[in-house]
Amino acid sequence: MDEQAAVTHDDRFDFVARILAAEPLSHQGVTEFRHLLQEDMRALLSDAEVPSAVVAQVLYRLHAVADRMELMTSSPCVLDKCVVAVAGGFSSGKSSFISSFMDGAAIKLPVGIDPMTSIPTYVVSGPRGTIQGYTDKGGLIDIPLDLYARLSHRFVHSLGFNLRDILPFAAIETPLRDLEHVTFIDLPGYDPAMSEGAYTDDDSTVALEFLAQAHALIWVIGLDVNGTIPSSDLDFLGSLQSENSQGKPLYIVLNKADLRPPAELTPVLDNVQTLLNAEGIAYAGLCAYSSARSTQFRYRGQHLKTFLREIDQPVNGRADLLKELNATFRRLYDAMSKNSQKSEELENAVIALELDLHELGLYRARRTVSMEQGRGRRRPRTPGEVAQSAQERLAYLKEQLRTLEVDGALGTAKRIAQAMRMALKTV
Numbered sequence: 199m200d201e202q203a204a205v206t207h208d209d210r211f212d213f214v215a216r217i218l219a220a221e222p223l224s225h226q227g228v229t230e231f232r233h234l235l236q237e238d239m240r241a242l243l244s245d246a247e248v249p250s251a252v253v254a255q256v257l258y259r260l261h262a263v264a265d266r267m268e269l270m271t272s273s274p275c276v277l278d279k280c281v282v283a284v285a286g287g288f289s290s291g292k293s294s295f296i297s298s299f300m301d302g303a304a305i306k307l308p309v310g311i312d313p314m315t316s317i318p319t320y321v322v323s324g325p326r327g328t329i330q331g332y333t334d335k336g337g338l339i340d341i342p343l344d345l346y347a348r349l350s351h352r353f354v355h356s357l358g359f360n361l362r363d364i365l366p367f368a369a370i371e372t373p374l375r376d377l378e379h380v381t382f383i384d385l386p387g388y389d390p391a392m393s394e395g396a397y398t399d400d401d402s403t404v405a406l407e408f409l410a411q412a413h414a415l416i417w418v419i420g421l422d423v424n425g426t427i428p429s430s431d432l433d434f435l436g437s438l439q440s441e442n443s444q445g446k447p448l449y450i451v452l453n454k455a456d457l458r459p460p461a462e463l464t465p466v467l468d469n470v471q472t473l474l475n476a477e478g479i480a481y482a483g484l485c486a487y488s489s490a491r492s493t494q495f496r497y498r499g500q501h502l503k504t505f506l507r508e509i510d511q512p513v514n515g516r517a518d519l520l521k522e523l524n525a526t527f528r529r530l531y532d533a534m535s536k537n538s539q540k541s542e543e544l545e546n547a548v549i550a551l552e553l554d555l556h557e558l559g560l561y562r563a564r565r566t567v568s569m570e571q572g573r574g575r576r577r578p579r580t581p582g583e584v585a586q587s588a589q590e591r592l593a594y595l596k597e598q599l600r601t602l603e604v605d606g607a608l609g610t611a612k613r614i615a616q617a618m619r620m621a622l623k624t625v
C-alpha cells in the first residue's frame with residue numbers, strides 16, 4: 199500500500215512517456231526477425247490448417263527467441279548465460295528466492311504480499327548495477343531503482359492498461375553470489391487470478407513464453423499457505439513436461455521453510471516427492487528453503503547448491519537459439535504434415551473410387567450417352583447418366599483437395615524458417 203501511495207500521477211505519466219518515446223535499437227537482424235514473425239508468420243498461421251494450440255505454442259516460442267535476440271544485442275553479457283526461469287504461484291517467494299543470491303546488492307526486486315512482479319525480469323550476473331526496460335518497439339530505457347521497486351501489479355493496474363503491452367520485459371545486471379554464468383528470470387505468479395486487482399488474463403501465457411527460452415526451471419512453492427504442492431501447480435508442471443522435449447532440468451523449492459517447525463519438513467518433502475512421482479514429473483531435486491535466510495534445510499535428490507553449480511556453465515547462446523528455432527519449426531511442420539497426410543488419404547480414396555467406376559465399366563458407358571437424352575424427362579436415370587454425375591462429383595472432390603494447398607503452406611513455413619535462421623545468425 200505504501201509503495202502505491204508513493205507513485206504520483208507525474209511519475210506514472212513520465213514513465214509511460216519515456217517508454218513510448220524510446221527509439222528502437224537498430225539491429226537489422228532483430229528487426230528482420232520481428233518482421234518475419236509479426237507479418238509473414240502471422241499470415242501463414244492464420245490461413246494454415248493447424249490446431250490452435252500448435253499456433254499458440256509456435257508463436258510464443260518464436261516471441262521468446264526474438265526477445266532473447268534483442269537482449270543479446272543490447273546486453274552482450276547475456277549471450278553465453280544459462281537462463282534459469284523462476285516460476286510458481288503468486289507470492290510463493292520467487293523474487294525473494296532470486297534476491298537471496300544478491301548479496302548486499304543495491305538493487306532489490308519488488309517483493310510483497312500483493313501480486314508484485316508484473317514485468318518479467320532477467321537478473322543477469324554481472325558487475326554493472328543497472329535496470330533496463332525493453333519496450334515493445336525494441337527500445338531500451340533506464341529504470342530508476344525506486345521506480346522499479348514499485349512496479350507491482352497494483353501500479354500496473356493504476357495505469358489503466360497492461361504495462362506489459364508496451365514494456366514486455368526488463369533486465370537487471372548485478373553480482374549473484376557464487377553464480378557466474380546464470381541469468382534468472384523473475385516471473386509473475388502463473389496464477390495471479392487468485393488476487394483481486396491483478397492483470398490476470400495472460401500471466402500464464404507470459405510464464406510459458408519465458409519458460410520456453412530457459413535452460414532450466416526452478417519452481418517455487420510457498421510453505422506459508424501450502425503444506426504440499428498445490429494441484430494446479432502439478433497440472434502446470436505436467437503440461438510443461440509434455441512440451442519439454444529437450445528435458446530441461448527442473449528443481450522444486452519449498453520456500454519459507456523458516457515458518458515451519460523443522461519436524462514438519464520431512465513429511466512435507468516426502469509428500470511432495472510422492473505426488474511428483476505419481477504425476478510422472480521428472481525433477482533433479484527438491485528442497486525446503488528459506489529465502490529470508492538464504493538457507494537450505496532438508497532436501498531430496500540433488501542439493502540446491504549442486505543443481506546450481508551444475509547448470510552454472512557458459513552456454514553457446516546463438517547455437518541454443520538456433521536449436522530452439524529449429525525445434526519450434528519441426529513442431530509446426532509436424533502439425534502441417536498431419537494435414538498433408540490427411541489430404542493424401544482423401545486423394546487416394548478419390549482415386550480408388552474412380553478406379554472402381556472404371557472397373558464397373560460405367561466410364562465407358564458414359565461415352566455412349568448423349569447429354570440431350572435425359573433433358574426434361576422424368577424417368578429413372580440411365581447407368582450412363584449416373585456415371586456422368588459420379589464423374590462430375592469426382593472432379594469436384596479432386597478440385598477441393600487441390601485447394602487445400604497444404605504443401606504450399608509447408609513450403610512457405612520452410613522459407614520463413616530459413617529467413618529467420620539468417621536473421622538470427624547476424625546477432
Ligand SMILES: Nc1nc2c(ncn2[C@@H]2O[C@H](COP(=O)(O)OP(=O)(O)OP(=O)(O)O)[C@@H](O)[C@H]2O)c(=O)[nH]1
Nearest residue numbers: 288289290291292293294310313314315387489490
Ligand atoms: N518468512 C519468509 N517470508 C518470505 C520468504 N520468501 C518470501 N517471503 C515473503 O513472502 C511474500 C512474497 O514474496 P515475493 O518474493 O514477493 O513472492 P513472489 O513469488 O515473487 O510474488 P509475486 O511476484 O507477486 O508472484 C513477501 O512478503 C516476502 O517477504 C521466506 O523465505 N521466509
Ligand SMILES: [Mg+2]
Nearest residue numbers: 292293314315
Ligand atoms: Mg515476484
